[in-house]
Amino acid sequence: MNFTPASKVIVQGIMEPLGVTYAPLMQAYGTHIVAGVSPGFGGQMLNEIPVFDMLEQALPLVGAIDTAIICNPPYSALDAALEAIAAGVRQIVLISQGMPPLDMVHLIRKAEATETLVVGPNSPGVIVPGQVLLGIHPPELYMPGSVGLISRSGTLTYEVAWSLTQAGLGQSIAISIGGDAIVGSSFPQWLQILDEDDQTDVIVLVGEIGGDSEEAAAHYIAEAIDKPVIAYIAGRSAPRGRRMGHAGAIIDSQVADFGPDIGTAESKVTAFKRAKIPIVDRPSDIPAMVKKLLKHPARRSAG
Structure with missing residues (x-):
């Protein structure tokens, strides 16, 4: 478990309604959000957070990422989670609600094989009071x-x-x-x-x-x-x-x-x-x- 103010966090689906609303609130609480991912929005900024089309594009600039927070719609959340795991992220918070059950079975198998901690889906995430907010608490x-x-x-x-x-x-x-x-x-x-x-x-x-x-x-x-x-x-x-x-x-x-x-x-x-x-x-x-x-x-x- 690595949930500290120094942990590097990326928000996938940052330009989705959940991401646009909660990424600035997490940032204001002290969460170290280094980048966001939303296909089609690469090159933009949200509250001084750089946005990329793909997670792998962010890695050379921000380095290894500790936690990915996924705000994508349920039917694209699996792709986002697999992208994070492939990039070496080992803590994933799924805010998305209503992910298809077979997608979750696929994700759990991949998470177990890579020793990745997955919180959610349909979860407000994790909060360490006074230190870091990873989600929508x-x-x-x-x-x-x-x-x-x-x-x-x-x-x-x-x-x-x-x-x-x-x-x-x-x-x-x-x-x-x-x-x-x-x-x-x-x-x-x-x-x-x-x-x-x-x-x-x-x-x-x-x-x-x-x-x-x-x-x-x-x-x-x-x-x-x-x-x-x-x-x-x-x-x-x-x-x-x-x-x-x-x-x-x-x-x-x-x-x-x-x-x-x-x-x-x-x-x-x-x-x-x-x-x-x-x-x-x-x-x-x-x-x-x-x-x-x-x-x-x-x-x-x-x-």
Whole structure:
């Protein structure tokens, strides 16, 4: 993980609506954006950021790039990501929403072969409060601190961060892994990263109904994570078996062949309780639980 103010960042699709809106905001926060890529716009500037037609054209001028932020439309996002990987970029943040599932399968295989960390798609990205913004998080909701925040939902990430900030509990980093059905990096990957991060003392995991990523996370925490973890599951009151509006978040478990219970709020809550992970009923309960764990940071024992 290399998310610092010194990290060189490139924005692909910088002249798309997302890029035009958020590249200047990231830059204003302190993110070191060295170039943008948008075919057909080469030679132009956006907020003093040079724009190139192709990523490889930027390399001789800006050198090796640490992170690519992709704002391309979903059907061209795969090409942008593969272009970044071919250029040696090993951290990719996919803001794009609704990437075709087979494109994501292709990208994940390529990312695994090249040891590339992929955040998203359908993600607001990553923020290290007070240092660097890689995506579209509203930075005014965050403050520097020692709470690591991992979520599937962007808006829930913001809500939990703001509740922590209001309670005087800053965040070491906040990541939304993305709301699409297939995402590049998982809860276990980020749990391991935060477990090894010296700036993080406690981890907050915000899950949702649908899929089995929270059950997998609970199992992984019990087996491999030493730092204290708090969990919150959104959607407990959603009608069972009904598809809701949040993209990719709620999957009919029978259709997905997970069985009748995996993916429900009950299944996820049970998984965390079985792993002896504190679970709160609502986001507003998180700060009090964090304070309790910071006062008594009993390390979890593996097993």
